[in-house]
Amino acid sequence: MMTRRQGETILIGDEIEIVISHIGRSRVKVGIRAPRQLLVIAQEVKLVGDENRAAALAPSVAALTAFVAQFQPSPHTFPLLPEELFVGQDAGTKTERISK
C-alpha cells in the first residue's frame, strides 16, 4: 500500500510510471507510462475480452441444439425483435444491418 496525493507519481522498476493526475469524488484519473509491448487495460475490459473470445468459438451443433431446447418448452413466450428493426425478410429469418 502506498498513499499518494494528486499530481504525485509512483515508479515500478525503471520503465513504468504511474501518475495520480486527478482525484474526484468517487473516481481517480491515473496516467500510466509503460513500454509499448505492455498491455495496459482496465481489469473488466480484460474479463470481457476473454469472455468475447470464448463466446466467439462456435459451439457444436449438439451443444447449440441442447442450449436452444432449454428455452422450450417454456411457460413464457418470447417476443421477437420489433419488426421495424429489420429490412428484407425471408421465411422465418430476419436480418438487418447494425453499423458502427
Added chain:
Amino acid sequence: MACPGLRIAANFVPVQSPACAPIVFLQSLEEPSLRFITIPVLVLDPQYRLQVMDQDLEILDWRAKRQPQVGEDVLCLAVVSIRESGSTANLMAPLVVNLQNHKAVQAVVPQSNYSHQEALFAAEAPPC
C-alpha cells in the same frame, strides 16, 4: 461495434428465427466465421437495469441527459458462452444497440452488480 478481445468486429446483422427464440444470432459481416449467440437481457432478468457509461453513450450518439430505456430506446443483448460446464451470459457488458440509428457498443460496466459469467438456467431449475 468494437468488442474487447476481438481485433476485427465492426458490422453485425442480427438473425432471429422463431424456432430459436429468444436467441438472437449476431453475424459479423466482415468475418463469416464470427457470430455471437445473444439473448435479450430482459429475458434473463426482467429487472435488469442498464447503466451505460458516458463514453459509450457517445458512441451510440445518445444525446438525451437520461439513460436509455431497454426496449424503447435501445436493444440490449447479453452475449452467451456455451460451455460444457454450463452456459453463461455476460450481463456485465451487454451489447447495446441504439434503435434510432442502429449504432452499437459493448457497454462494459466497471462496477456492475452482474458478472461477465452469469450462470444460465441454474436458478430456473425447478427445486426437486
